[in-house]
Amino acid sequence: MTQARIRVGVVEDHPLYRSAVARLLDEAEDIELGPVADSVARFAASREAPGCVVVLDLKLRGVADAAAVLEVVGMGHRVLVVSAHAGQSEVLGAIAAGARGYLSKDADGDEILRAVREIAAGNSYVSPTLASFVLDSARDKAAGPKLVLSERERQVLSLVAAGERDQDIAEAMSISVRTVRSYLDRIRDKTGRRRRPELTRLAIEEGLAHDLGR
Template sequence: MVSTQAIRVGVIEDHPLYRAAVARVLEEAEDIELGAVADSVARFAVCRQPAGSVVVLDLKLRGIADAAAVMEIVGMGHKVLVVSAHAGQSEVLGAISAGARGYLSKDADGEEILRAIREIASGNSYVSPTLASFVLNSTRDRNAGPKLVLSERERQVLSLVAAGERDQDIAEAMSISVRTVRSYLDRIRDKTGRRRRPELTRLAIEEGIAHPS
């Protein structure tokens, strides 16, 4: 029988073997109640997991992915623990800026995953020691750096990038050509030095122009 104090945990992971392994670790923990287990954010949403759960989330998923996936799950009222094979600085900072409460690489063993879940369920954050320096360095850089100035149209493009939209989708939403969208993106990259889409998503979150859908 599941204790009333059990931590309800969901899993979103598209690799079948890893998904099964994480689910098994959770099922075997006495203080964990395993909730919805899905291979995408869309399928997780269909399960209607009650708000307030901790969700173990991979980043590289079909459909909604990366920081946009974190924002979507946070928007459902859950606490997110990212567990990803992609643990570079842009991925870690993008996920944390999007609202993730913790971040582990897939090198983490079952005990560390459980430890992170318990910390997050208690209202704390948990980032593996090997990744924590990214967060600390980013805080220092943000406090020291000048305020970024983007035009209104550049901010609009950036917000749509953060929402996971493709160049074609952005062009249709703004009634402009794909070429113009890419011109705006080039200007944003030149102003900010952020090249990849996860980095641009993180920038949108930092600038306060990205919101959970």
Template sequence: MRRAVVSTQAIRVGVIEDHPLYRAAVARVLEEAEDIELGAVADSVARFAVCRQPAGSVVVLDLKLRGIADAAAVMEVVGMGHKVLVVSAHAGQSEVLGAISAGARGYLSKDADGEEILRAIREIASGNSYVSPTLASFVLNSTRDRNAGPKLVLSERERQVLSLVAAGERDQDIAEAMSISVRTVRSYLDRIRDKTGRRRRPELTRLAIEEGIAHPS
């Protein structure tokens, strides 16, 4: 008597990584996994978008890319309807929290081996999240601090500037979009930094996401 064959649907996975050797290595790991269907592989978010990877895929995403990068890249890919797993050499607190706040379902450093990348992909495809144990404390501490802190008050113009920063715009681009001078843009940014204590652009992007004023470009 023949045994019935039970077929399971493969997990569709795309890759956005600008380092050629690492991109090829990740693609090879995915191709060799029996339950993975490798889709679009690109070196930037813009090129990935052209490939039209089916919505609902898991996308392995580097943060430091040409063009759209960091949390703005996460938002852009999430906006395409995908589940994002960040795999980055940059695994500081601001990068991890910015990516998770932007909608990433998982975060690994590039120290992770192929088995852990596959494990994270399978968890995310099942509707769960996956953050490597060494980075999980960032998320737990941030949640605790956010619940304890006072409500931030920004002016409408400050919120508009912050939204454009989160979209990856430069000071010159923000000035043109708002019909103001670059000097005025920087004045708004100084006020936002003074109010929030957030200095770097990734930290400001994370703030915009927390405040609900960040949108995919």
């Protein structure tokens, strides 16, 4: 009996790298190439049936970073991030958002295929050079105190994770932009997270973003 091929899509905005990855996948005998797109929105427009493995860049136009992972996972796909940005915050943010694997763009074709096959089999795959980030984070989370945010702060944080701007958050919560920024300052003071991608990752870690991006 012939084993079903692995359906794999690509979301990557760099034309040459997108073409190279698509060709690598298309030439593998056990892989069926799915949608190839330059943004999450264009991938979503393909209406790919759930269950695809998606090779995803992080720095995309439109929805990006952990929010991009969250949206693709919300479509029912398994995400392998392949990104030139492989710092601790990017790796942990993507994993927290539901990515099943993470490689830097230094990875060769064989490692990309190996990661795709592992993820398709229901496993996870993180490049050995990045695995220490995940292990260190797990230890820190087990040892650290639980973060305490007010209900309004949690609501603001969930809207940040959804990609909303300060003005949009103000309208959604019927408060002023100044008040939104005051909540954000408090969240930053409590957590030490300054940038929006870091706040998105925090929302995911705190379970405030599970229904976003669907």
